[in-house]
Amino acid sequence: MRSFYELVRHEGNQDLFRAVEMSIAALSSGHPFHIHSEGLRGTGKTTILRSAASILPPITRIKGCLYNCDPQQPHCPEHRALSTRQIAALGSEDIPCPFLEVSHGAKISTIIGSIDLARLTDPNQPLAALLPGTIPQAHRGIIFVDEINRLADAAPEIADVLLDVMGTKPGRIQIEESGLPTIELPIQVTVWAASNPDEEPGALAQIRKQLSDRFDLAVGMGRPNEVQSVLDILLSRSGKQPLGGCRPIPRMPMSGIAVDDDIRMLLAAIYVDYGLESLRAVEAMETAARLNALLIGHDRVSPHDVAQIVPLVLSHRTDPATIANILKFLSSGFYKPLQQDNIAAGTVAASNSSPSEQVQPAVKNRLAAWWNRLKEKLSENESKRKAAPQRSIGSAGGVSGRNQIADPSQIKIIAPPTIAEPLSRLSIDEYVHIDENSRNR
Numbered sequence: 001m002r003s004f005y006e007l008v009r010h011e012g013n014q015d016l017f018r019a020v021e022m023s024i025a026a027l028s029s030g031h032p033f034h035i036h037s038e039g040l041r042g043t044g045k046t047t048i049l050r051s052a053a054s055i056l057p058p059i060t061r062i063k064g065c066l067y068n069c070d071p072q073q074p075h076c077p078e079h080r081a082l083s084t085r086q087i088a089a090l091g092s093e094d095i096p097c098p099f100l101e102v103s104h105g106a107k108i109s110t111i112i113g114s115i116d117l118a119r120l121t122d123p124n125q126p127l128a129a130l131l132p133g134t135i136p137q138a139h140r141g142i143i144f145v146d147e148i149n150r151l152a153d154a155a156p157e158i159a160d161v162l163l164d165v166m167g168t169k170p171g172r173i174q175i176e177e178s179g180l181p182t183i184e185l186p187i188q189v190t191v192w193a194a195s196n197p198d199e200e201p202g203a204l205a206q207i208r209k210q211l212s213d214r215f216d217l218a219v220g221m222g223r224p225n226e227v228q229s230v231l232d233i234l235l236s237r238s239g240k241q242p243l244g245g246c247r248p249i250p251r252m253p254m255s256g257i258a259v260d261d262d263i264r265m266l267l268a269a270i271y272v273d274y275g276l277e278s279l280r281a282v283e284a285m286e287t288a289a290r291l292n293a294l295l296i297g298h299d300r301v302s303p304h305d306v307a308q309i310v311p312l313v314l315s316h317r318t319d320p321a322t323i324a325n326i327l328k329f330l331s332s333g334f335y336k337p338l339q340q341d342n343i344a345a346g347t348v349a350a351s352n353s354s355p356s357e358q359v360q361p362a363v364k365n366r367l368a369a370w371w372n373r374l375k376e377k378l379s380e381n382e383s384k385r386k387a388a389p390q391r392s393i394g395s396a397g398g399v400s401g402r403n404q405i406a407d408p409s410q411i412k413i414i415a416p417p418t419i420a421e422p423l424s425r426l427s428i429d430e431y432v433h434i435d436e437n438s439r440n441r
């Protein structure tokens, strides 16, 4: 298999490369960041995901521990009660980062764990013990699920396990085998998945919406549409194309990337104003924006990072029109003052202003953006109305030009023209109307 850095990047797969790099950067910080790649068969999504196994950072574990116990934080039933001295005596070893696959035909016992038949049938010392399954053995690494839509359809019980594992960070797993005590373990795995939504049984979001929402990013895979991209692929396959130009993934911790209050305010405004359903979307936007900043070498998240990650975080959580509106909102100038602040803050020392002082301009800008959006919408309606000749009523007072909407603060409004008569001074006949037909019945 070709290495990750040898694969040709083009306009159809660059988002998946970026998503994988973000997930690996998160993994280096001990933070699971789940990604799901959706696309037609043959677009190379599984090739990219599998080849990334070669660039994962190695881990250090207690020597021989099948659960990949971190010597600093042992979690498995065998090691979690041991003292530091006992663990040091066991020794440690560096191993390649776990990268294990779950196929759509997998059985629950092989995924979670089952009785260890080899030890049970050992003629010298038969022992009933548990053999951890694929997920516990992938602790601190990656689980790759190809055709996750088929797995969710054919094996809902495995989808339930994934929901538990991906529900919190770290997740949890319970290993049960009759006759043996139940084991509950914290599990920290990053899930990478791939599927073809155009094949049976359809898109994961339609089969198991909850599971689809557990993925921080959903990345659509496309085909190359530039002649040069296809040429690069052909050349690389014949070994003629000098490859390179890919920057290694920074190994700095995610916590080193600052997220200002105004960025959080922006994310909260997106969540509320655009009616996003899942709060996971906001958390994923913050983490993804942080990882985006980390990959481009910045130390602070900017609104530009938010704009870059919005399609990846929201494509499986909302409709394309909403995403387009959010991107339009982000490019409308709403965040210009914030962006300038952030660029300055990212390169110079942190601002001395208090969080409330930083938030204030964001609130002001949000109101301005709200008014601009409303005005834009009204302009569209006005434009449509005027485009229909039979319904044209000419320009209203205070409105000049076809697509312009009057600013209410500039219009002189006189209402009511005469002072209304109080109800108490009117006779009953003046404000109660009796239907003559009903009176005659």
Ligand SMILES: [Zn+2]
Pocket: 062, 065, 066, 067, 068, 069, 074, 075, 076, 077, 078, 079, 080
């Ligand atoms: Zn252990």
